[in-house]
Amino acid sequence: MTNLLVLQLLNGLQLGVLLFLIAAGLTLVFGIMDVVNLAHGVLYMVGGYLTASFAALTGSFWLGLGLMIPAAALIGLVLEYVVIRRLYERSHLDQVLATFGLVMIANETVKIIWGTAPIGVPMPELLDGSIPLMGPLKYPVYRLAIIAAGLAVAVGLYVMVNHTRLGMLLRAGATHRNIVAALGVPIGRLFAIVFMLGTVMACFAGGIVAPILSVDTGMGESVLILTFVVVVIGGIGSVKGAFFGAILVALVDTVGGVFGPIAMRAVLDPAAAGQAGRTLAPMLVYILMAAILFARPQGLFGARS
Amino acid sequence: MTHKTPLIAAALATALAAPALAEDAPASAGDDVLRIGLVYTLSGPAAALGEQARNGFMLAADRIGDLGGMKTEIIVVDDERRPDNAADKARELVARDQVDFVVGPIFSNVLMAIHRPVTETGTILISTNAGPSNFAGADCHPNFFATSYQNDQNHEVMGAYAQAQGYQNVFLMAPNYQAGKDSLAGFKNSYDGGIAGEVFTELGQLDFSSELAQIAAFQPDALFTFMPGGMGVNLVRQYDQAGLGSIPFLSAFTVDETTLPATQDAALGYLGGANWAPDMDNAANAAFVSAYLDAHGAVPGTYAMQAYDAAQLIDAAVRKLDGDLSDRDALRAALAEADFDSPRGDFKFGVNQFPVQDFYLVEAIKRDDGLYQTSLREKIFDDYVDTYAADCTMP
Numbered sequence: 001m002t003n004l005l006v007l008q009l010l011n012g013l014q015l016g017v018l019l020f021l022i023a024a025g026l027t028l029v030f031g032i033m034d035v036v037n038l039a040h041g042v043l044y045m046v047g048g049y050l051t052a053s054f055a056a057l058t059g060s061f062w063l064g065l066g067l068m069i070p071a072a073a074l075i076g077l078v079l080e081y082v083v084i085r086r087l088y089e090r091s092h093l094d095q096v097l098a099t100f101g102l103v104m105i106a107n108e109t110v111k112i113i114w115g116t117a118p119i120g121v122p123m124p125e126l127l128d129g130s131i132p133l134m135g136p137l138k139y140p141v142y143r144l145a146i147i148a149a150g151l152a153v154a155v156g157l158y159v160m161v162n163h164t165r166l167g168m169l170l171r172a173g174a175t176h177r178n179i180v181a182a183l184g185v186p187i188g189r190l191f192a193i194v195f196m197l198g199t200v201m202a203c204f205a206g207g208i209v210a211p212i213l214s215v216d217t218g219m220g221e222s223v224l225i226l227t228f229v230v231v232v233i234g235g236i237g238s239v240k241g242a243f244f245g246a247i248l249v250a251l252v253d254t255v256g257g258v259f260g261p262i263a264m265r266a267v268l269d270p271a272a273a274g275q276a277g278r279t280l281a282p283m284l285v286y287i288l289m290a291a292i293l294f295a296r297p298q299g300l301f302g303a304r305s
Numbered sequence: 306m307t308h309k310t311p312l313i314a315a316a317l318a319t320a321l322a323a324p325a326l327a328e329d330a331p332a333s334a335g336d337d338v339l340r341i342g343l344v345y346t347l348s349g350p351a352a353a354l355g356e357q358a359r360n361g362f363m364l365a366a367d368r369i370g371d372l373g374g375m376k377t378e379i380i381v382v383d384d385e386r387r388p389d390n391a392a393d394k395a396r397e398l399v400a401r402d403q404v405d406f407v408v409g410p411i412f413s414n415v416l417m418a419i420h421r422p423v424t425e426t427g428t429i430l431i432s433t434n435a436g437p438s439n440f441a442g443a444d445c446h447p448n449f450f451a452t453s454y455q456n457d458q459n460h461e462v463m464g465a466y467a468q469a470q471g472y473q474n475v476f477l478m479a480p481n482y483q484a485g486k487d488s489l490a491g492f493k494n495s496y497d498g499g500i501a502g503e504v505f506t507e508l509g510q511l512d513f514s515s516e517l518a519q520i521a522a523f524q525p526d527a528l529f530t531f532m533p534g535g536m537g538v539n540l541v542r543q544y545d546q547a548g549l550g551s552i553p554f555l556s557a558f559t560v561d562e563t564t565l566p567a568t569q570d571a572a573l574g575y576l577g578g579a580n581w582a583p584d585m586d587n588a589a590n591a592a593f594v595s596a597y598l599d600a601h602g603a604v605p606g607t608y609a610m611q612a613y614d615a616a617q618l619i620d621a622a623v624r625k626l627d628g629d630l631s632d633r634d635a636l637r638a639a640l641a642e643a644d645f646d647s648p649r650g651d652f653k654f655g656v657n658q659f660p661v662q663d664f665y666l667v668e669a670i671k672r673d674d675g676l677y678q679t680s681l682r683e684k685i686f687d688d689y690v691d692t693y694a695a696d697c698t699m700p
Contacts, residue, residue, distance in 0.1 A: 011515060136521070137521055214538060254515050
């Protein structure tokens with residue numbers, strides 16, 4: 001049982017850093033620009049497809065990932081300039097409609113360019129295989145690498161947000177947007193940078209999961225809901241909140257999903273426990289969200305309620 | 306009001322005589338063109354399966370030329386894996402295009418939807434993949450043939466193999482939908498040992514880290530799974546990554562010629578149950594596999610082979626009748642004879658018009674030309690009749 005717990009904690013951590021990479025951008029865009037971006041999951045998907053294509057083109061996963069980053073930055077800037085910029089003054093409903101339209105356009109475009117079959121990305125040789133943990137347990141090196149990469153991005157983001165001038169503007173923008181604008185900060189440029197940053201992080205997440213999940217058209221929607229849960233739990237606009245929210249949500253999802261049914265077997269007969277566990281496990285995350293919002297309506301680290 | 310009476314009477318008569326309706330020849334039976342409608346899933350994540358089947362059927366049609374010695378017209382439609390859509394398309398094929406045969410589909414839920422619209426008009430339906438239990442048993446129909454298998458059989462093969470290996474502790478995993486549940490039930494039909502764990506995953510799930518953690522923690526004697534399409538590709542790659550390769554990987558419809566191009570080396574040595582493999586040693590098979598390779602640059606899987614046989618089956622029966630399809634009893638009898646050389650060798654129909662055939666353990670291997678395929682390891686069942694055939698009484 002300890003073996004299972006150790007493995008699930010690692011799996012939870014891996015899913016957590018992945019969610020963080022996506023949620024960090026979403027929380028900044030939501031918190032600073034006040035834009036509800038449903039198309040954020042699509043960026044994660046596009047990152048996966050671009051990495052797959054560049055990797056196939058160059059024959060190297062690393063080159064593919066490296067080429068994807070500037071392409072993602074460009075996509076972020078263009079998207080902000082063409083669509084998102086027009087939504088700042090509009091209501092949340094308009095933003096939801098427009099970005100949902102983007103989701104459909106992006107999904108169809110991806111189908112036209114890459115087809116409907118999932119695309120596999122070869123595992124980089126350096127990180128292939130698994131390492132022994134304890135006893136017969138092994139863990140894939142690549143998933144450990146994802147954890148490391150996610151934590152590195154988190155540290156980098158922490159330094160940027162707390163110790164640079166841009167970070168200062170971001171923090172100020174998240175809490176006192178109008179004051180920042182009134183002080184003469186070129187808010188349009190700040191918004192463009194924020195959106196680009198969010199796009200690059202989401203695309204990076206899509207790129208690094210490509211070797212384990214293979215890339216396919218529905219992958220954006222599958223993470224979007226969970227990402228919004230993370231943002232709401234962590235507090236809108238808080239990068240720190242996104243980090244701890246992501247880890248919390250992922251741990252509850254992976255550990256609860258496995259141990260919930262096991263715990264239930266103690267009180268119910270196995271068949272009923274299995275059925276009830278399967279039904280309850282996906283709900284755990286939302287129960288957690290409801291409980292946190294009940295205690296702290298602004299989220300764990302949210303400044304505004 | 307009197308003018309309505311004959312109409313009502315006619316409707317009543319039709320309703321009462323529903324089984325007799327099947328005896329009527331469709332309007333197209335008399336003309337000199339052989340029309341065949343193919344219904345396959347040709348879009349979406351499962352398109353690769355439908356494409357293999359379509360390619361297999363077309364390959365036989367190209368090799369034979371005029372099927373049954375008649376001018377042949379083949380209409381291909383995409384069911385999009387949606388039963389409602391498939392039923393509409395099947396009705397169009399029967400009513401508007403007046404086809405003599407409907408061939409397909411891949412998925413059992415699609416077959417359930419098209420079975421009645423096709424067979425009740427007297428048109429012959431030949432399934433080249435789906436084989437749900439009801440159509441093999443109590444709901445067997447004179448106008449329905451399957452060139453594939455009954456759905457449980459490939460899973461039973463793996464259960465029998467696990468039993469023969471003396472496994473005491475097998476971990477079972479399948480997606481949480483009907484076919485997944487049937488799969489595990491099929492496995493348990495022929496396996497009496499212990500179950501280390503039984504997990505149903507979400508249909509379409511792509512990250513199996515939680516399930517793999519459970520497998521690693523339980524250290525079972527073997528894993529048995531049913532994960533068709535993209536799910537299987539991901540599971541195989543992640544299984545390999547997690548270092549679980551020392552635990553035997555038993556599966557059905559998971560490691561085959563449709564997923565091997567994506568999983569490649571990760572699946573090597575993984576075991577499956579099947580009614581055929583591309584390296585089966587007979588002349589008909591050698592001709593089929595090499596022709597398919599030449600035409601498509603890919604190794605054919607069972608989906609292609611079973612559709613190829615459906616074309617051969619139609620050809621043989623129509624040829625026997627000299628193209629006269631108006632005597633439906635004669636047509637059904639000619640089809641039931643299955644007088645053709647199947648790439649799988651031994652092939653005949655049972656009472657329920659499902660194949661009575663051999664089943665094998667197959668293993669994923671890399672070919673000398675760099676492509677991947679499954680390869681025969683041992684025969685598990687000889688002339689295997691499905692368990693539902695006993696419930697079938699043809700009217």
